[in-house]
Amino acid sequence: MLEELEQALGSPLDSQPQVPSPKPLVLVISGPSGVGKDAVIKRLQEVRKEVHFVVTVTSRPIRPHEVEGIDYYFVSKAEFMDLIARNELLEHAVVYGDYKGIPKKQVRDCMLNGQDVLLRLDVQGAATVRKLLGQDAVFIFMVAESEMALVKRLVERKTESFDKLLIRIATARKELELMSEFDYVVVNADGQLEQTVSKICSIIDAEKARVHQRCAQL
Ligand SMILES: Nc1ncnc2c1ncn2[C@@H]1O[C@H](COP(=O)(O)OP(=O)(O)OP(=O)(O)O)[C@@H](O)[C@H]1O
Incomplete structure (x- = not known):
């Protein structure tokens, strides 16, 4: 047929x-x-x-129970400033004196993976x-x-x-x-x-x- x-x-x-x-x-x-x-x-x-839940990047020091890449990505203040300067953060804010932001690269990489x-x-x-x-x-x-x-x-x-x-x-x-x-x-x-x-x-x-x-x- x-x-x-x-x-x-x-x-x-x-x-x-x-x-x-x-x-x-x-x-x-x-x-x-x-x-x-x-x-x-x-x-x-x-x-x-x-x-994929995006892990925030922060300039705050890691706390004892926290895990790099799960709770946050921990970077120095200078590294955070560099991310801002390179326009590599989708959004960022100062929370209780520490910087927190959404790394564009993580979002991009996941999307390229179809996620x-x-x-x-x-x-x-x-x-x-x-x-x-x-x-x-x-x-x-x-x-x-x-x-x-x-x-x-x-x-x-x-x-x-x-x-x-x-x-x-x-x-x-x-x-x-x-x-x-x-x-x-x-x-x-x-x-x-x-x-x-x-x-x-x-x-x-x-x-x-x-x-x-x-x-x-x-
Ligand atoms: N549908 C629900 N019924 C009852 N309790 C809930 C419900 N959803 C969340 N909760 C409880 O309410 C509290 C606040 O929830 P949660 O911490 O997830 O809020 P949040 O929006 O992430 O807050 P924040 O922005 O302050 O971090 C928690 O104790 C959580 O377990």
Whole structure:
């Protein structure tokens, strides 16, 4: 039958894939402090092993329990300055006196390997990367179901003093106003971490099915 069809068509039936492989994605996850970015990314890495989570480079000294290349890439301040001067950082900031940044090379190398890349950025950092990459990266904003739920989570984490909590809440209120700059918003509801991760997986799957693929160039 197939041969007859080919004869009638006057050309062979094509067995090649009808669409090229999807392009590697640059995925940015952001949201207020305490919303659950780390917890969600940790779980996402378990269920989506092929997505590379970018390891930040920092000028801060290594702490005893930390592992080079897993927690951070540790460099001297001079080396960090050199990365800035060579425009080799996608984004950088000073956090408590130490520099932290996203090395472009790591993102580039993964994408050349066909791997999707995941960045965890604070809302300000995400805004910076949005300006650089525009619609060529996917920006996901995570929120809690309510301000009360967010604050309860932060209080239970017991990592912030009262004053620091006040600052984080005020910052979170401002950050929420920037939600419209993002492509997707995902509610990380209390006790629903798995659902949150699965929503992010759905976003990745949907992005892979886009007719006009995003294509970040660094
Ligand atoms: N869906 C959830 N339900 C209940 N608790 C959660 C959920 N998601 C995260 N948590 C908990 O909330 C706390 C804050 O989460 P996490 O540290 O991942 O937030 P974060 O956004 O990375 O914060 P920061 O930006 O301050 O580092 C943690 O104790 C975490 O285990």
